[in-house]
Amino acid sequence: MTATQTSATVKPPRENPYRTRGSADIMKPSLGGLIGKYAMLLGVLALMVFPFVWQMSTSLKGASENIYDFPPSLIPAAPTRDNYAEVFRTIPVVDYAWHSLLVGVGTVITNVVFATLGGYALGTMKFRFKWVVLAIFFSTLLIPAEVTLTSQYLTVKSLGLANTLWGVFLPGAIGAINVLLMTAACRMIPADTLDAATIDGANTMQRLRHIVWPNVRGMVSVVALFAFIGAWDDFLWPLVVLSDPANYTLTVGMQYLSSNFAANPRVIAAGTMIALVPIILLFAVLQKWFFKGVEEGSVKG
Amino acid sequence: MRLQRWYTPYLLVLPGVIWMAVFALWPFLNTIALAFTDARPLRPAEFVGxxxxxxxxxxxxxxxxxxxxxxxxxxxxxxxxxxxxxxxxxxxxxxxxxxxxxxxxxxxxxxxxxxxxxxxxxxxxxxxxxxxxxxxxxxxxxxxxxxxxxxxxxxxxxxxxxxxxxxxxxxxxxxxxxxxxxxxxxxxxxxxxxxxxxxxxxxxxxxxxxxxxxxxxxxxxxxxxxxxxxxxxxxxxxxxxxxxxxxxxxxxxxxxxxxxxxxxxxxxxxxxxxxxxxxxxxxxxxNGDTIREALASRRAVKAAKIKREATVQEARR
Structure with a gap:
């Protein structure tokens, strides 16, 4: 008892992020090493964000300002919103963003719902032909979407969905990898808990809602985030399905803007910022759950 | 006590399986089939080997x-x-x-x-x-x-x-x-x-x-x-x-x-x-080790068989 009390009152030695003299902790860098580390981190940081910062600065520069100078002037002398206004005049960028959002949100909802249902069955229940179902999902992983591009388009066309957002959305509505991830997450739920709930009279839906859902929420956030990013960033499939510029999603719209109205790079830069900023903000807000989920996934998966 | 109705798990995995069948397996099989035809839009395809x-x-x-x-x-x-x-x-x-x-x-x-x-x-x-x-x-x-x-x-x-x-x-x-x-x-x-x-x-x-x-x-x-x-x-x-x-x-x-x-x-x-x-x-x-072992064991079995046959023949003689 006294021991715990004293250890609680004694202040732990202050943690230095670097190795001090006499410390044997070789995993910590020395002070010089730490400074070098930050120098390297800042160097990589510059490499990673420079294109984005440069693009943003370009989108704010007026027509008279040089955008290709070196060393690059990243702060525009006279910031202007004209380029953004010009984007709105040139292409229906709000429609494009709306289309991307619709496809993205739809993909998230269907993937989360159906992957959780399927993962619950595969991860916690015993049934005949379960191995066949698992084999179907695993073998699907081996088939890249690019390989089935042509016949996938024929399928969508025969469903009458060519050149529609439904055609963009449907093939990605349930991803095999998401079902398998949810299966791995559901397998971690203790069987006793589920049995206890069953004995207490909970039906399948109640078990899903009150036992499964709280247990797999970490994995759900990873599935949701990746589903959204995948749908928002996808280019090849919408490019193949959509033929009418009025139906484009943002990525195809950006390529359309860049190849058909190539006159002013400042306007194109403004367009790409419109496509970029929402997804970066979303990630910045959700990144804590994301990295936690990835760690959980790697530990469990 | 019934834990669940027998068809519950099938219902739960059904949407996923249908999706895989329609949007992955079928296009894949179709790709294989089409690869051996001269298919073009608006024209019946013919097998071309x-x-x-x-x-x-x-x-x-x-x-x-x-x-x-x-x-x-x-x-x-x-x-x-x-x-x-x-x-x-x-x-x-x-x-x-x-x-x-x-x-x-x-x-x-x-x-x-x-x-x-x-x-x-x-x-x-x-x-x-x-x-x-x-x-x-x-x-x-x-x-x-x-x-x-x-x-x-x-x-x-x-x-x-x-x-x-x-x-x-x-x-x-x-x-x-x-x-x-x-x-x-x-x-x-x-x-x-x-x-x-x-x-x-x-x-x-x-x-x-x-x-x-x-x-x-x-x-x-x-x-x-x-x-x-x-x-x-x-x-x-x-x-x-x-x-x-x-x-x-x-x-x-x-x-x-x-x-x-x-x-x-x-x-x-x-x-x-x-x-x-x-x-x-x-x-x-x-799986290199597994494969090597499998090959080795097959060789061993074969060798044993030959040896046995040899002994059998010798015994006959």
Missing amino acids: FANFDKMLEDDRFGYALTTSLIYVVVCVPLLTFLPLLLALLVHTKVPAIGFFRTTFYFPVIASAVVVAIVWEFLFSGSGTINSALNFFGLIDRPVEFLSDRWLLIGCAIGLTVWKGLGYYMVVYLAALGNVGRELHEAAAMDGAGRWRRFWSVTVPGVRGPMMLVSVLVCVGATRVFTELYVLSNGSGGPGGRAMSMVMLIQSMGKGLNGQIGYASAISLVLFLLTLVPLLIVGIAN
């Missing part, structure tokens, strides 16, 4: 596409296997503000390939920032046309792929680095191993599994490259379409009313086989 594959051998565009994709794989795999590991080591230790660096290093992964490819198009264009920089340091007199030379264009696209992929594989390694025990590092340091030695003898063996995984992922990803080359070349595939990747060729072959769907499907099939190669290599490498 291996004609599409014969055509591939003589088609220059297919040769260019295969070369581009193979170069992509050969250059990307080592770069994207080792650079993310170094990056992961850099952000692995917990120092102040490390979360900020990890997050920003992930930005290129989050951004759409189209968006970043457009940025790169500007940076590498004839009058772009890279040319200004080279000019500034007095390295060139005339601007380098990065985007209208076959090899430079492929090089730019590879640079873009590597830049965009760094953060993704960094996270894969980060999770693995947590499992490399610090005891091993300490023991190695105690024995006088320097930092470099510890990297090769402790860290690399410790992350060998994830390293395999990363190189397979990179390999499959590189054979599937499309967006980078498409946007950087404005959809043309570079001068004369020589910087097209396999997927670009499939896309340009299959589209439109004159699309050669049969031929595009045949190329898709080749692409599929290419993506299987790295998986096979890893499968063999991982």
Whole structure:
């Protein structure tokens, strides 16, 4: 008892992020090493964000300002919103963003719902032909979407969905990898808990809602985030399905803007910022759950 | 007590299975079937045997596409296997503000390939920032046309792929680095191993599994490259379409009313086989011992059989 009390009152030695003299902790860098580390981190940081910062600065520069100078002037002398206004005049960028959002949100909802249902069955229940179902999902992983591009388009066309957002959305509505991830997450739920709930009279839906859902929420956030990013960033499939510029999603719209109205790079830069900023903000807000989920996934998966 | 109705699990997996059947397995089987026909839009397809594959051998565009994709794989795999590991080591230790660096290093992964490819198009264009920089340091007199030379264009696209992929594989390694025990590092340091030695003898063996995984992922990803080359070349595939990747060729072959769907499907099939190669290599490498044992035991059984037959015959005699 006294021991715990004293250890609680004694202040732990202050943690230095670097190795001090006499410390044997070789995993910590020395002070010089730490400074070098930050120098390297800042160097990589510059490499990673420079294109984005440069693009943003370009989108704010007026027509008279040089955008290709070196060393690059990243702060525009006279910031202007004209380029953004010009984007709105040139292409229906709000429609494009709306289309991307619709496809993205739809993909998230269907993937989360159906992957959780399927993962619950595969991860916690015993049934005949379960191995066949698992084999179907695993073998699907081996088939890249690019390989089935042509016949996938024929399928969508025969469903009458060519050149529609439904055609963009449907093939990605349930991803095999998401079902398998949810299966791995559901397998971690203790069987006793589920049995206890069953004995207490909970039906399948109640078990899903009150036992499964709280247990797999970490994995759900990873599935949701990746589903959204995948749908928002996808280019090849919408490019193949959509033929009418009025139906484009943002990525195809950006390529359309860049190849058909190539006159002013400042306007194109403004367009790409419109496509970029929402997804970066979303990630910045959700990144804590994301990295936690990835760690959980790697530990469990 | 009934735990659940017998059909509940089937109902739960049914949507997923239907989706896989309609949007993955059926198109795949259809691709295989179409690869042996001369299918075009608005025309009944006819079986043509291996004609599409014969055509591939003589088609220059297919040769260019295969070369581009193979170069992509050969250059990307080592770069994207080792650079993310170094990056992961850099952000692995917990120092102040490390979360900020990890997050920003992930930005290129989050951004759409189209968006970043457009940025790169500007940076590498004839009058772009890279040319200004080279000019500034007095390295060139005339601007380098990065985007209208076959090899430079492929090089730019590879640079873009590597830049965009760094953060993704960094996270894969980060999770693995947590499992490399610090005891091993300490023991190695105690024995006088320097930092470099510890990297090769402790860290690399410790992350060998994830390293395999990363190189397979990179390999499959590189054979599937499309967006980078498409946007950087404005959809043309570079001068004369020589910087097209396999997927670009499939896309340009299959589209439109004159699309050669049969031929595009045949190329898709080749692409599929290419993506299987790295998986096979890893499968063999991982199960090398098992396979060797199986072969050895078969040999042993055979030898035993021969011996037994010999003894039986001897006994008869």
